[in-house]
Amino acid sequence: MSIKFTPDHEWVQIDGNNATVGITHHAQDALGDVVFVDLPEVGKTYAAKDAAAVVESVKAAADVYMPANGTVTEVNEALRADPALANSDPLGAGWFFKMTLSNPAELDGLMDETSYTSFAADAH
Template identity: 70%
Template sequence: MLKYTEDHEWIQLDGDTATVGITTHAQDALGDVVFVDLPAVGSTFAQKDVAGVVESVKAAADVFMPISGEVTEVNEALRDNPSLANSDPLGAGWFFKVKLSDKSQLDALLDESAYAQFAKDA
């Protein structure tokens, strides 16, 4: 199940763990990504907490936690090659994985069609 936030993060659920990244719309708006600050493995965040930062040639933007939980893994390849956030934002450009603490929070996130409409109007 793929869900989206109004802050332009995506979350892909796999059991009790989810992978998080920024959307195609976000990377388009940012331009060429040159640096990512990823959270530490083992860090716990509440929904909407700032969990990282992405910097581009144009701007810096916070990466918000789409759902409460504990970071279980970060994408070291993204740290070494931040341009993956541009070239493959929904694949190799993922940011981190999180063990969910409250799956019901997923209900408040946008599905693909709702996000597409939101991003078009943004």
């Protein structure tokens, strides 16, 4: 398993043709206290960069984008019940959705943790 990061501040944990997607520490810091999430529909197929979910905080609302073409296989119902998980554990219990990737190679262009850390530091 490996983890990659998008320029839109999502993380993607890759396991073969499957991936888990959530928002990064940087994203949840920028948003503030998350109060609501709108998760994608299980079984729906999205194209890369489609808005698949929405996260709303006390400060703003933001889209969560598909990192690659694929089909949503599961959503995090615990996050729907307790949106604050996106703040308290964004890289763990606060994941948004799982998906089957149409072409895992589409993720090759995403950043590794070192590159993302530098990118996020420059985004301030």
